[in-house]
Amino acid sequence: MIKTQIPDVIVGRLPRYLRALKILRENHTTTNSKELGELLGFSAAQIRKDLSQFGEFGKQGTGYNIDFLIERLQNILNIDQDWGILLVGVGKIGRAILNYPGFSANRFHVKAAVDCNPDVIGERFEKCTVEDIKDIKKIIKDNQIKIAMLAVPAENAQKIAEELVADGIQAILNYAPAILSLPPEIRVEYSDPLVSLQHMTYYL
């Protein structure tokens, strides 16, 4: 499969292309690498090069058909299907995740939420009722969940992440300010504002 051949940094840009295309779709049916580049802050050459990794999407001179490109990118990213998510940790960040409408609008559905705090277990949210973290093995299996969002204190993150992986989780979006050390086949993405800030100050 092409999965191993495409550099991960390019794959990481595709969701941004998708978001830009959805904005452009409101007023246009076609676009081109120059217009996309201006919206995204990338060069037109970069965009042509990135997209060429996945096949022929546009024609010289006429540009890209937006609907077609959106459909292809969604297919490439495997987001032309629904995904269930397990939320681990229902503190401040966990609550913001449960209340955020943007996930299910994009076919990511929080199927279950767990916590270890007895005061929180049993609390009802629109999407689910908080369950006991002790039951995650069964919850993951019953709901066939592959993706977890980890919103626990930093000191518990590694241990819980290892348990999630042992129970079948294949991808973790980590909100805990901790680095996770997991087998290479497990996908980990970090949602860490501090890392973003420290990246920007390099240029200031």
Place this chain on the structure above:
Amino acid sequence: MIKTQIPDVIVGRLPRYLRALKILRENHTTTNSKELGELLGFSAAQIRKDLSQFGEFGKQGTGYNIDFLIERLQNILNIDQDWGILLVGVGKIGRAILNYPGFSANRFHVKAAVDCNPDVIGERFEKCTVEDIKDIKKIIKDNQIKIAMLAVPAENAQKIAEELVADGIQAILNYAPAILSLPPEIRVEYSDPLVSLQHMTYYL
């Protein structure tokens, strides 16, 4: 200066190196590219190559002195100083930002918060009292703020971002689910869980 010569993707990895080094420091005084790589999920070769961009940090065979490397990376990233931050938008995400202790523990200080909602303006938080968004020009100037966190609805993000830039902001951490189109010299980082999720599903 070296700023323009180092690829941004490498700069973006330095904050992660820093975090890993701070974890290692708790039990070690030296480390090496293999150990760092295992903690971060990068290859040892990648780490040696990245760090070599910024000078000689370690010796063949003896590895890196952790304190020295932390100090150097903090200096390179310009985080051996305090930074003031303007928070724009005090909704759910804005409140989580105001209550998060991790920023000021790392020398990023929310100096001011603004909103347009009269019910929110005047609300007191430990770090600041919410001010009227109409006054941002003066707030940015008085506090000499260069960094903004944007936590407003998507439909207002571009317009407000343009105003921030006109008022002197040079870097924006964008929590709004919108792509910002700004002059190339303005640094924009996105805190967007959806982009992270859509990146991971490629591999599932």
